[in-house]
Amino acid sequence: MQLAVSTVIFALRDPDRRSARTALDAPHPVLSLPLVCRVREPYDGFWALPGGPLRGEEGLTDAAARTLEETTGLRPTYLEQLYAFGEPDRSGATAAEPGERVVSVVYWALVSQHEAARARVGQNVRWLAADQLPDLAFDHNLIVDYALWRLRTKVEYSRIAHAFLGEHFTLRELREVHELVLQRELDPANFRRQVEASDAVVPTESFRTGGRHRPARLYRYNTAIAPVDLGPLAAPPTTPEPSPTPPATRSSR
Amino acid sequence: MQLAVSTVIFALRDPDRRSARTALDAPHPVLSLPLVCRVREPYDGFWALPGGPLRGEEGLTDAAARTLEETTGLRPTYLEQLYAFGEPDRSGATAAEPGERVVSVVYWALVSQHEAARARVGQNVRWLAADQLPDLAFDHNLIVDYALWRLRTKVEYSRIAHAFLGEHFTLRELREVHELVLQRELDPANFRRQVEASDAVVPTESFRTGGRHRPARLYRYNTAIAPVDLGPLAAPPTTPEPSPTPPATRSSR
Structure with a gap:
């Protein structure tokens, strides 16, 4: 075995x-x-x-x-x-x-x-x-x-879409992640209402400019709410260092 | 290993x-x-x-x-x-x-x-x-x-409370399972409203009689809705046959 x-x-x-x-x-x-x-x-x-x-x-x-x-x-x-x-x-x-x-x-x-x-x-x-x-x-x-x-x-009940997007994102970018993952179109106005009602994300003072769209406000996930992403066992999101060669054996959490 | x-x-x-x-x-x-x-x-x-x-x-x-x-x-x-x-x-x-x-x-x-x-x-x-x-x-x-x-x-988003109760149960029994699992009291009227609004359970024509309570209608889970209990990998609930030999008392790591 x-x-x-x-x-x-x-x-x-x-x-x-x-x-x-x-x-x-x-x-x-x-x-x-x-x-x-x-x-x-x-x-x-x-x-x-x-x-x-x-x-x-x-x-x-x-x-x-x-x-x-x-x-x-x-x-x-x-x-x-x-x-x-x-x-x-x-x-x-x-x-x-x-x-x-x-x-x-x-x-x-x-x-x-x-x-x-x-x-x-x-x-x-x-x-x-x-x-x-x-x-x-x-x-x-x-x-x-x-x-x-x-x-x-x-993706429907936790903030894992964040992992695809980085720290700041527009609501359009967040919706597009949901659409690409769920493979169906979402109504932009409904999506915005649901996200804003959920307190899951909060607006920042920054905007995304350039490209073919109007400047759009950047949001971030609301870190004041406990995430449901990870169970009590889970370690924080792992960002391993590039491994040296040969890779060292890491100690466990 | x-x-x-x-x-x-x-x-x-x-x-x-x-x-x-x-x-x-x-x-x-x-x-x-x-x-x-x-x-x-x-x-x-x-x-x-x-x-x-x-x-x-x-x-x-x-x-x-x-x-x-x-x-x-x-x-x-x-x-x-x-x-x-x-x-x-x-x-x-x-x-x-x-x-x-x-x-x-x-x-x-x-x-x-x-x-x-x-x-x-x-x-x-x-x-x-x-x-x-x-x-x-x-x-x-x-x-x-x-x-x-x-x-x-x-227990909050799936029908697993059913597994504690058998096929038919009163809303009081269902609420008590939720209370015992969640370790907090739930308002009976709110609980009834939420359960009825969810379509998760459907009333039967039978009643639980006897005991110190009034006769109470029996409900069952609504099998017309796909359960979210089990992922696509899961087998149906397992009911193994009784083992032919006396039970060993074994523990594992």
């Missing part, structure tokens, strides 16, 4: 120029996740979630932060345990490798658009649209579907 | 006669959980959550259902994965047992009052009040606190 840790990493990314070429309207950011191409059996040549085995003296959350940083170079603004997947037949072990059962503790992470654009992404890593995935290795399609469900449920 | 599965099992149970003797008012049911007394080191003599190691060809949820049934004889009406606990130092391994690191995938379960009263509970198993626990083995106090947080969060 092996224990591995994997992470579903979401970001809103501008689509590739190649796919934009065929689009008639202006390209919108797309909910995307980075995947790693496997270079050995089982599932040689298939895309898989970034991850790796749990090390001897490492906590689960630390292992998730380490493996996603090693693979993708990304530093998430939000990192939370999703689910432990442990069906006996999920490892895809061949007859030549009996007993190679793997239980995966899976995390999900959000990174900002800025971070997603900045990060070096290795040769075997590619961003793919969350809703147009090919057949992935192992049970990773199921895992991504579950992470999408969690993201879409949680 | 070992992988174990443990379960936090909640039920509303009438308090022991011994504790009721000192109470002036009529005893209310108490949110309780069954714990197993450990009979070996580490934590010899401490109470621990029921559980055990994951078997070779067994899924995680199946292992949770099997170990809780073997230990307590209970058949839950609700069983869901809670969290994987894997801090390196949580196993309490002594210097004599180095490398005995244990990662526990923890489930939480609800059982009805009827089931809690019916089940045979072995010599090494005892029901304890969830809010008055002694120091438990390993990190099990932390685990119970997290399960309580999940229960209290979830």
